[in-house]
Amino acid sequence: MAKINPVGRDEFAAAGQKGHKAEFMLEVWAFEYSGQKEAMVNGERYAIYRTYGPKPNGKTELYAAERAGKK
Numbered sequence: 001m002a003k004i005n006p007v008g009r010d011e012f013a014a015a016g017q018k019g020h021k022a023e024f025m026l027e028v029w030a031f032e033y034s035g036q037k038e039a040m041v042n043g044e045r046y047a048i049y050r051t052y053g054p055k056p057n058g059k060t061e062l063y064a065a066e067r068a069g070k071k
Helices: 009-017
Strands: 003-005 022-029 038-041 044-052 059-066
Touching: 009 022, 009 059, 022 038, 038 059
Parallel strands: none
Antiparallel strands: 003 022, 022 059, 038 044, 044 059
16 A cells, blocks of 8 residues: 655656656555565556655655556
């Protein structure tokens, strides 16, 4: 389970410079994340290109992008 948040303009630009198309940020409990490289959201797979956390509130932010080769 995750809370889905939009990515900001700065994150979208930073991801684009690294060749990613940022889609959204997933906020999960830190104990539920153990380094997975992909996330399934609404039946679609997304690549996790960056993480941030755990934060003081016990959550970790996962930044998701379209998988390479996806149209």
